[in-house]
Amino acid sequence: AQKVTQAQTEISVVEKEDVTLDCVYETRDTTYYLFWYKQPPSGELVFLIRRNSFDEQNEISGRYSWNFQKSTSSFNFTITASQVVDSAVYFCALSEANGGFKTIFGAGTRLFVKA
Amino acid sequence: NAGVTQTPKFQVLKTGQSMTLQCAQDMNHEYMSWYRQDPGMGLRLIHYSVGAGITDQGEVPNGYNVSRSTTEDFPLRLLSAAPSQTSVYFCASRGEDRLSSRTQYFGPGTRLLVL
Numbered sequence: 001a002q003k004v005t006q007a008q009t010e011i012s013v014v015e016k017e018d019v020t021l022d023c024v025y026e027t028r029d030t031t032y033y034l035f036w037y038k039q040p041p042s043g044e045l046v047f048l049i050r051r052n053s054f055d056e057q058n059e060i061s062g063r064y065s066w067n068f069q070k071s072t073s074s075f076n077f078t079i080t081a082s083q084v085v086d087s088a089v090y091f092c093a094l095s096e097a098n099g100g101f102k103t104i105f106g107a108g109t110r111l112f113v114k115a
Numbered sequence: 116n117a118g119v120t121q122t123p124k125f126q127v128l129k130t131g132q133s134m135t136l137q138c139a140q141d142m143n144h145e146y147m148s149w150y151r152q153d154p155g156m157g158l159r160l161i162h163y164s165v166g167a168g169i170t171d172q173g174e175v176p177n178g179y180n181v182s183r184s185t186t187e188d189f190p191l192r193l194l195s196a197a198p199s200q201t202s203v204y205f206c207a208s209r210g211e212d213r214l215s216s217r218t219q220y221f222g223p224g225t226r227l228l229v230l
Contacts, residue, residue, distance in 0.1 A: 006157075009155070033218075035218065035219075037221075043203070043223070043224055044221065044223055044224070045158075045205065045207075045221040047218055047219075047220065050218050091157060091158065093158075100163075100165055100171070101146075102148065102160060102163050102171075102173065103148070103160070103207075103219055104160060104174070105150070105157045105158040105159075105160075106157055107155060107156060107157040108157045
């Protein structure tokens, strides 16, 4: 069965600090996708990144970077030089082939960035 | 494209009342799904559909019904509302082609309060 664990419930940092949000997943499938979504205080869900199970290459997008490691079943998200606008709830999600690629979410990590 | 739309934005129900949450998408996506979001629980999958006429249960289907008569619409029905169904409901859709890579896009949400 698929499962996503985000052990950090809340993280508080001061602006310009780097912060890493952890995501550990469980799956028996060899074909799957991993996602990160952002939910700002306004409530909408914003897609950030997608990774498939065959592509372990790490990715950087501006201040955001993602570290995908199949050996530890982790897909961690790092924000460099955090800003107040990064304050949000961040969700990690898993979609596996066995089960029609239905997407299961972690409980989310609430990030507070203080000025 | 309007993307994924949901109505209403906010609804108050009394215990035992029924209602339908509407969801529509104009992206010709085959896959649609419903989630509920509760504090500390992340997003939990209620029901999903891989195409018109095909639906299946997610993690928390009890108390909810769905149908998919068209590609565009995926309504969620509460037959007899209970206070435990107080939540924020999100509808999502995604394409099934390789280009979309199974990324879900979410509607703005419906906030439901059951008294």
